[in-house]
Amino acid sequence: MSQNTPSLHALEHAGAFIERHIGPDEREIEQMLGVVGQPSLEALTDAIVPASIKAANALELPGAMTEVDALASIRAIASKNQVFRSFIGQGYYGTHTPNVIARNILENPAWYTAYTPYQAEISQGRMEALINFQTMVAQLCGMEIANASLLDEATAAAEAMTLAKRSARNKSNTFFVHDAVHPQTLELLKTRARPLEIELHVGPLADALEHDSFGVLIQYPDTYGKVEDHAALVEAVHARNGLVAVATDLLALTLLTAPGEWGADIAIGNSQRFGVPFGFGGPHAGFMACRDAYKRSMPGRLIGVSIDAHGNPAYRLTLQTREQHIRREKATSNICTAQVLLAVMAAMYAVYHGPQGLKRIALRTHRYAAILAAALRNAGISVGGDFFDTLHITGVDAEAIHAKAAAARINLRRIDAASLSISLDETTTRADVVTLAGLFGAPCDIDALDAITGNALPADLLRSSSYLDHPVFNSHHSEHELLRYLRGLADKDLAMDRTMIPLGSCTMKLNATAEMIPITWPEFANIHPLAPAEQTTGYQELIDGLEQMLVKCTGYDAVSLQPNSGAQGEYAGLLAIAAYHASRGEAHRNICLIPESAHGTNPASAQMAGMKVVVTKCDANGNIDVEDIRAQAEKHSANLAAIMMTYPSTHGVFEEDVVEICEIIHAHGGQVYTDGANMNALVGLAGPGAWGSDVSHLNLHKTFCIPHGGGGPGVGPCAVKSHLAPFLPGKLGQDGPVGMVSAANHGSASILPISWMYITMMGGDGLRRATQVALLSANYVARRLADHFPTLYTGRNGLVAHECILDLRPLEKATGIGAEDVAKRLIDFGFHAPTLSFPVAGTLMVEPTESEPKGELDRFIDAMIQIRAEIADIEAGKLDREDNPLKNAPHTAAHVSASEWTHGYPRELAAFPLESLKLQKYWPPVARVDNVHGDKNVFCACIPVDAYKDDEQG
Template sequence: MPLHSDFRSRHLGTTGSELSGLLEEVGYDSIDRLIDDAVPAGIRSERPLELPEALSESGALEKLRGIMSGNTVLRSYIGQGYHGTLVPTVIQRNILENPGWYTAYTPYQAEIAQGRLEALLNFQTLITELTALDVANASLLDEGTAAAEAMSLALAGAPKGKVMFVSEACHPQTIDVVRTRAEPLGITIEVGDWRTFEPSSVEGFFAALVQYPDTLGRVEDYSAFFAKVKEVKGLSIVAADILALTVLKAPGEFGADICVGSSQRFGVPMGFGGPHAGFMACTDRLKRKLPGRLIGVSNDPKGRPGLRLSLQTREQHIRRDKATSNICTAQVLLAVMASMYAVYHGPEGLVAIAGKVAGLAGRLAGSLKAGGVKVLADEGFDTVVVNVQGEASQLCDKAVGSGFNLREIDADHVGITLDETCGPDDVERVCKFFGAAMSEEGETGWIPTSLRRESEFLKQKVFNSYHTETEMLRYLKRLESKDLALNESMIPLGSCTMKLNATSEMMPLSWNEVANLHPFVPAGQSAGYREMLSQLEAWLAEITGFAAVSLQPNAGSQGEYAGLLAIRRYHESRGDADRDVCLIPLSAHGTNPASAVMAGMRVVGVACDDAGNIDVADLQSKIDEHADRLSALMVTYPSTHGVFEDTIVDICERIHSAGGQVYMDGANMNAQVGLTSPGRIGADVCHLNLHKTFCIPHGGGGPGVGPIGVAEQLVPFLPGHSELGDTAGVVCSAPWGSASINTISWMYIAMMGAEGLTEATKVAILNANYMARRLAPFYPILYTGNKGLVAHECIIDLRGLSAKSGITVEDVAKRLMDYGYHSPTMSWPVAGTLMIEPTESESKAELDRFCDSLISIQGEIMAVANGEADPTDNVLKNAPHPAEDVCADDWSHSYTREQAAYPLAALRRHKFWPAVGRVDNVAGDRNLVCTCDSVEAYAAASE
């Protein structure tokens, strides 16, 4: 196939003579011989992957366009938490379609993530202002999972109890997700009418959840009800509509302790269900148990404001089995879009949009009533519900024929929800459908007078400065320039697989038939999506060696939870409800034990040996000790130490012999695809991080997709959804989770084909071994497998150098910024180390540039160790060095400006400058500030 049409050669960083050069350095004459030595023969796949022949980029786009043309994008008045929205084109082009934003990594290294962090601080400010609560996090996965997280937060923050009340007027999908999450934790969910529920009469009551406006469009005053909740020391949770909060009284003003919702209608396409940024805000006393990430303001050594991830909430799962949440991600890219929607429109613009929507809904309600149609409520925001006396199904079918979708609530009620994309023509069309004439004016008092918002919001400068496209464009560019992303340099994070996110893979996201389909449209209107998703499920099942795949989990954390929940439900179906022990290696990622606890399991740790492998003797002793209660083993493969363990098949067999199931964390699938598979190894369930192995971009910390593949016996226990006819095990709001971004993985697999995917795995393993070989003379490689080889990542050990020099692994991470690189994974799974994963997408030139940087840094460390450099005033302890410091008149360091800024000659040709000096984490936590008075104001104050 000619090079110009062969996507494989575009995706792989090294081919041809370069590949031969890498192999020679590693000591092999062919890549297959390397793989034969690196990957144990006992787990190798017995046949090639059976996938369609690889397509060219243009061919794949044409094929996918044909499939997605099977979708019918009608005007949808369905609502139920999903709304049409107008994505400002300046945001679409410069954030959603811009690799400077979508290829960035999670902002663990704050100094090279100041742009994203500022955008997320804006998001937190937006949410706290609209909800009138004290603290908001930097987003969650969607509204349903945010409500479930709020339940856990309330459980941890209220007096002991296990009964939660949920209003029957919450969105149905939210109720389903909350019920799923509650069951393993032993929480009783009581669904009913909040008007008649008496908190004081229920023993063990700890929280109440209501919807505002509710799923029937009613705007209710919950202040008296919340007062009753407070009397018994319970917590009040509101699931709110973000646009409605611009014109309705804020939940914090009528007694809410926690507010959750979705920011989707702030300029994020529906995408057949996602991805969207959920939000959560709470009172100050709950902030230290807030799940997800929290952005805070601190300072650098020069007193400049520096943003960073704050408190333990930045990674709550570091508490492992003591965590109340397994969330280790967010929906950063979507939260950024929503925050910029607010920045672009400003408070006046948001109120105008909300006022237009409410005005149209009021006009519709008044017109229908005047035409003799029975309207459920006299007040509301964007939704009108009509009583159709048993004809709901017929009317909804008839509406499709008229070119739009209504919501069938039940046999007697139909809902009509309007949004910012609607105009008077929509009102006229719906009125005509119901046989009514459109009135000239809206319903008087449609928004309840007593619940109209009187408090001001978003007075900060950032929300009142960038309303022209010119100013907005420049603001977005300024923030982008403060961030290091894959379009700047390699991001070599072990276990995170930051590979190419090809432009062709990303393009379909902007197609109308992908972006603008409501997740609850009639099945016939989503035929294209269903075909694409079905194909992707089948391809992933083939790749993983499993019987079936569910694409519903919308993050790796959700995949972990869904997989463990499937195991739990499987045991229960066999009468083995007592099987609740989950064995987890001590080296496992913190989400593993957190997920196990959420699934109602008891965590038992398993030791690792000196080589980093699971200690089989200790494993067997734990199996023997807990044989009657063994539920599952959670294992990562290749191991978290970056090697292929020879004992993995034996380990799986031991678990099965004791009646347990094997859960495999799919974080390291990039070393398996085409060579082996979880099913071949013996796992029963595995979650995949599509934002790792299968090319969905990290988006600065989200979106992600975490589907699960399962063996035959677990297929009946995959997540259900009301749209799929089964509400058991629902883990997120939409039936296929973040459906739209699955087009990215579809494109990747379609363009690579079986041979390309297998070659990608081989090259990833080769690249890791090449880097290990180059770095070994300067840094010990901590763990290796057969013949001294690693898998697709390696761990370099800095502990000896630290002991000699006093230079820490954090110092090295910060110094790498001066070389234009993001640090590898720091101090995990072993403190004082760096775990490096180059992926298959990086060229030899880039691998060498990164190795040259680490080798140069080793020289700088040795200069400190040998007394040639000051032990405290050196290029490592003071890193990173922003341009402002290097150019300042005052330079009192013991080393030169040139050593600080240009340690390698190549940096003279191109230099990425960190935005600030090293951010003080301790100072930020002691003086927590997590909303913006605008970063400019902080800067002015520091001066």
């Protein structure tokens, strides 16, 4: 063979995906290394990563697969799942995802690669979609305000419990729970209540007033389908200064009187049946609505309306600094991730169908249920009365009927030996009703029964109030109209499909198409979370395989994929630590050391897990103060439970003393929790479980390529060493030391194929190289900007980890131009801003990630250098300190094209500060948003049409 002929092995090119995921090619990597002053990626790694933690061996993972082979492998796994018709209900229902929504939201990177809308001006599209969600939820629930989604129904119920605890005038420590709530909701309430020392009383609602409680949770309709009037109970609870929360069903509320109309204070639930598939449990958007009096205590994100610099309406995150940041160790919620992508889908389902379409779906579902009930009763079978979509059938051989159903590839809900339930839904057909009746030996002539069968809704609970009357819910019912509406919203936003999002600590990297493809396959999407195990062997293989991949990547011994956000993963890890200490007779260990630089969810999670937070110091370089750690560990030695730390540090450096810190904590009987937010700097180079850490949460929506989806979905697995493995989150119906932390056993299972595909296509060597390039990219940005914006913290050899903090504080003192002005000016260059003023006020934290090409890094650097030149012009007096491109940024198209231009700088500088922008330009839809106005005038529903004005100034 000729020396110039490549080998067959090289031509097969199994590692092709690695080159597609990692942005810079070999030549560009060499150029970047030259700028950083390192001869190779290995030399760079040695210069950055402390030898005390660096892995001696390569990751024990198989070699990389091509996209074609990986898709074939996961297709084989998916084929092992069996997709039955599921009528199990219990909070999860069949639904049709409109194809226009599936293609243009779920499968559209403009929506799934967007970040949380903290930067309002480039998030107007998704915030409009979320305000549609809030309006939909609030109006259907009969409440004054709703948030922009929670993680699932069970966690929403737990948030309602703690909202009631801090808001009710009743100072009882008891929360009463309807014994007909969904079982997973009850399990999660038990988990959350125990460390907070809230006493749960569970029983029939008739017993609710026997207990002096701060709140009551009602399921309406209940888990068995029953619909009852609870107005009298609500009045009695209010008379005792308690609050009432109602777990409800949005589709049912198109026909039933809304909870707010019969006095409830809080409404929660799951919007899954509004166009979001089962997905073996998630992700689905939970919701919470409440009375206006509680809006400042409501957890989660809240989209509000403010005005921009020209007085035009503009959306923003209102009350933006939420509870875990304000109250930290006193917080009762650590909610961080929402379920934005799924909330957008649910909202657009309502927009597409409109109020009449939703009511038609609800009525059809109910009529099928009423007809099936009539057929069963005609056959002498007992069926409960007053229901919406779920029949409670008693006095039957449930085992035999369940077996007959399984033989017909149908899933029912078996309650006990003599009873079961059947939940119908949007996907139910006439043939389904006939088949279901046949399982009981009941004949079913649908048209004949339809003619003689009345509805089964209580007459005094029929809804009479209107809902969804805003034009947005009454204007986009054809596919063409909705398609253009969705495109228009997406065009207002900046997501990863258009630009780098250089957010420090958030790891916005490529979400490859091949990774995304499997989530829409029916074998993954259409599996009910409570389907029998024999139908989910493919899912179990996928989950077991991914858990083992993550074990190899982290150096831990066991992983739970149940937590459906990073904050939930934190909480699960701390519960594991607390349960471990209790199992050793050391339940008194409740002190958690947390450095002062930590993200707000850390102390909030510790408090929720029943721990007391002791804040420790950082030194002048932002590193954890080891001597203070030593002093605090000694001081609290008898009661030390844990330390929570982030590694690499929140300040973007590899601290040298991490092994010593682990040894100090262990010497005093504590456990080490390492926040996994910065795992993208570690994979393949060092594993927390190998250097002495006991537990970490990981962010699959960061390091392992699940998209952020505009602020969710997230997956936050909890990884532990073997001694903590027995204390990972439990599963529904299984007794154990720690209960469920999410509503579904495997959390957001339907998006786990994304991370499985990423790891499979990268292989161990590819993952390691990705980490090295991430380190290189951050140092390349820092080095090229060093003469313009100094990096605040560096580690050994003057290098950073995977992110760098640019210090703008000296410039603000000299010119009045601060980090926020630079962030807004970056919009004019078509960039999402870096992380603003975290962890240090007045700074920007930049994380470029390995998937950004060198050309995009250079485009960002060029933008920052041009901005620095504009600041220099302010320093030199060439630009006014107040009237300049930074203070007035971002500039809208309407603004720069207005008939009059009153600024002391050219229009062209405002619009096209770099020549390249004339070829491709993003125009923000609004000018700078007024945050103060929004917080003083909280308005969180769809904007009335007449609020928009025709203003030539934009």
